[in-house]
Amino acid sequence: MIRFLKATKRNHVCLILFYHRFSQGQDAKKLLPFLDIKEFRKQLLHLKRHYRSISLDQLADELAGRNHFASPSVVITIDDGYLNNYTLAYPVLKALGLSAIIYLTTGFIGTTKAPWVDDLMDMLFLTKVETLRFPELLGEKILHISTRSQKRNAVKILFKVMLQLEHERKLLIMQTLSKSLGIEEICRNRADRKMLNWNEVIEMSKNNLSFGAHTVSHPTLSKMELNEAKREIYESKKEIKTRIGGKVMHFAIPNGKVEDFSDELKEYCKEIGLRTVASTESGVVSKQSDLYFLKRINPPPPIYIFACELARYMFLKRSSDIWSRS
Numbered sequence: 001m002i003r004f005l006k007a008t009k010r011n012h013v014c015l016i017l018f019y020h021r022f023s024q025g026q027d028a029k030k031l032l033p034f035l036d037i038k039e040f041r042k043q044l045l046h047l048k049r050h051y052r053s054i055s056l057d058q059l060a061d062e063l064a065g066r067n068h069f070a071s072p073s074v075v076i077t078i079d080d081g082y083l084n085n086y087t088l089a090y091p092v093l094k095a096l097g098l099s100a101i102i103y104l105t106t107g108f109i110g111t112t113k114a115p116w117v118d119d120l121m122d123m124l125f126l127t128k129v130e131t132l133r134f135p136e137l138l139g140e141k142i143l144h145i146s147t148r149s150q151k152r153n154a155v156k157i158l159f160k161v162m163l164q165l166e167h168e169r170k171l172l173i174m175q176t177l178s179k180s181l182g183i184e185e186i187c188r189n190r191a192d193r194k195m196l197n198w199n200e201v202i203e204m205s206k207n208n209l210s211f212g213a214h215t216v217s218h219p220t221l222s223k224m225e226l227n228e229a230k231r232e233i234y235e236s237k238k239e240i241k242t243r244i245g246g247k248v249m250h251f252a253i254p255n256g257k258v259e260d261f262s263d264e265l266k267e268y269c270k271e272i273g274l275r276t277v278a279s280t281e282s283g284v285v286s287k288q289s290d291l292y293f294l295k296r297i298n299p300p301p302p303i304y305i306f307a308c309e310l311a312r313y314m315f316l317k318r319s320s321d322i323w324s325r326s
Contacts, residue, residue, distance in 0.1 A: 002050045002311060011068040013284040014059055015313055016075045016296040018252075022088040031121045031152045035301065037088040042303040044096050047074050051314075055099050055210065056250050060275045060291060068287055072314045076100035077278060077296065079214060079252055081109055083193060086200040094207055102196075102204070103214035103252035103278070106239040110197040115218045116174055117159055118194060124151045127181040134180060137161050137173065163255060167224040198243050205244045212250035213237040213274075221253065222260050230268050237272065249275040256280030256296075266292045284313055 023034035047053060052073045054062075059075055076093070078085050081104040093100055108114055130146040132138075132154065138161070143154045158177075162170050178184050205211060213236035215221070221229040237248045251269055253261050256279045269277050269292055276291050283295030297313065299306055 011286070012070065012072045013286045013314060014054070014062075014069050014073040014075065015284055015310065016056075016059075016077055016278060016294055017299045018278070018280065018296040019076075019078045019089070019299065020080055021082050022084040024088060031125060031148070031155045032117065034084075035299075037092065039301045039303065040089060041092045041096075043299055043301075043306050044076075044092060044098055046303065046307055046310075047076075048096055048098065051310075053098050056101055056212070056276055057210075059285065060249075063285070063287065063289060063291055074310075077212075077252070078102045080105050080115060080218070081196045081201075081214070083196055083200075086196055086204065090204055090207075090209065093209065097208070099208045099210070101210045101212050101250060102201075103212045103250070104196070104201070104236065104240060105214045105216070105218045105254075106236045107216040108195040108218075109201065110193075111195065112193050114194040116162075116170065117155070119174060120158060120162075120177075121155055123178055123181050123183045124154055126183050129181050132180065134177065136176070163220060165223065167219045167228075170220075170223070201240075202244055210250075211240050211244065211248070212252060212278075213240060213248055214252050215254055218254045220255055220260055221265060222262060226262075226264055229265060233265070233269065234272060237274070247273070249273070250278070251276070252278040253280070258293075261293065 019035060019040070021032065021034045022037050022040060023030060024037050052071045054073050054075055056075055056077075059073070062069060076098060078089065078100060081102055085102055089100075105115060124145055127145065130144065132143040132145055134143075137158065143157065144150045145154050162173060165173060201211060213233060215232040215236050216239075217232065219229075219232060221232065224232075233251060237251070240248045251274050258279070258281060261277075261279070266277065276294055278294045278296055280298070281293075281295045282297050285294055289295070297309075300309060
């Protein structure tokens with residue numbers, strides 16, 4: 001069927017897939033979404049069998065000519081720079097001969113620090129508190145957090161609320177929240193690192209993986225001063241170049257929604273020589289796409305849903321409108 005659709009459709013599109021964390025089997029500690037590595041391998045095998053895998057540089061070159069893609073194409077991207085990108089995803093990509101780009105949150109690379117949402121997950125997993133009252137964020141709402149499912153639900157609720165906060169206020173709230181949960185200085189108490197180190201980044205960079213900037217500390221850029229937001233982008237780009245050499249041409253917006261970016265930051269990305277900026281807004285990439293706000297899709301498991309959704313995006317006339325998953 002896919003072969004028939006490829007032959008009959010004239011103007012093809014590209015899909016940019018974005019991943020974050022990978023897992024191997026079940027883990028009670030996981031309160032955030034992880035993609036099982038076996039499922040990741042199934043997805044990549046499907047892509048390799050049916051679609052053309054290209055790099056972001058290739059995508060930028062083709063869009064610069066404002067031409068349609070010659071065949072249905074896919075770019076593989078991974079956000080943040082978690083250690084499991086190296087231990088789990090990298091061997092699969094390498095074995096299948098597929099390229100990908102990992103967007104690095106450089107301030108966490110080689111440290112025991114992690115994005116604030118991971119700190120939030122750890123706090124809720126480790127706490128002995130069974131109910132959370134936090135009027136500053138939740139008003140009169142009480143969160144029950146004694147079971148794993150309740151904790152997972154609490155992560156979702158708190159994440160959604162805290163995304164709306166100004167950057168500095170969010171950091172203060174995290175400190176207050178850790179005290180309320182009886183878990184202080186979460187990063188110092190973390191035994192194992194969650195993020196990549198630079199040796200791992202360098203090794204992957206020599207084996208068909210490329211790296212883009214994803215800020216220094218993963219803030220919501222629109223919730224901080226403009227100059228500070230620019231610094232987050234520039235310093236991330238600069239650090240990657242210093243560590244692995246070559247040009248850093250691609251950037252992904254933390255959180256990645258329309259409200260998380262601005263026209264001023266878009267122009268700044270052009271000024272400092274970036275070729276593309278990736279969002280997390282759902283949709284396809286075509287000749288009409290904005291290189292400085294590229295849409296991506298979050299690949300859903302299991303494999304039969306993944307295969308169907310990719311085909312819908314690739315071949316339906318209004319594929320950018322049919323799926324609202326972020």
